[in-house]
Amino acid sequence: DSGVTQTPKHLITATGQRVTLRCSPRSGDLSVYWYQQSLDQGLQFLIQYYNGEERAKGNILERFSAQQFPDLHSELNLSSLELGDSALYFCASSGRGRGYTFGSGTRLTVV
């Protein structure tokens, strides 16, 4: 168990819909990261939050947004979903001297 908890594990939804993925970081970690893993693009960085503030943005679409709450959990919101958004979405967290650890992911299927 990495200590990073992601829910739900699986999500099936229709095109055009909106979903919210949730992540609870490892206890004590202030940084939360979101990654997308697809067969053709590999593991791609989406966005990072540090103690509630956005720290860095990667290849995140405008239809996607995220936030980190005061209790440090984070949510990734995906809207106007397209078939191409089907992928594994991973959350990771890091802390001083503790390395970078990933959750078990949410498998999103858009039909």
Add this chain to the structure above:
Amino acid sequence: GENVEQHPSTLSVQEGDSAVIKCTYSDSASNYFPWYKQELGKGPQLIIDIRSNVGEKKDQRIAVTLNKTAKHFSLHITETQPEDSAVYFCAASMGGGTSYGKLTFGQGTILTVHP
């Protein structure tokens, strides 16, 4: 931005043999290099990492070496076992301290260890 190349894409070895996976990175500012093992249906699991002020690090059967001048780093697994079979990813970042920053991943290596 940073670019990480990983080779080989697939690697097949016999149990007990050694396995080596190599990565190169493009940005000399990168200073943190983790390796992850990903099994089917699971998230990437950190197996070893190295910082740019260290040339080599070992943890039992796993070792990582870093050549900053050449901008490449390698994962070495000795005495491989069937349970080592998985996809391995290298990554690089410019973070440190309280935040490691975004990771740029290599394309992955599918390692198969035959009993």
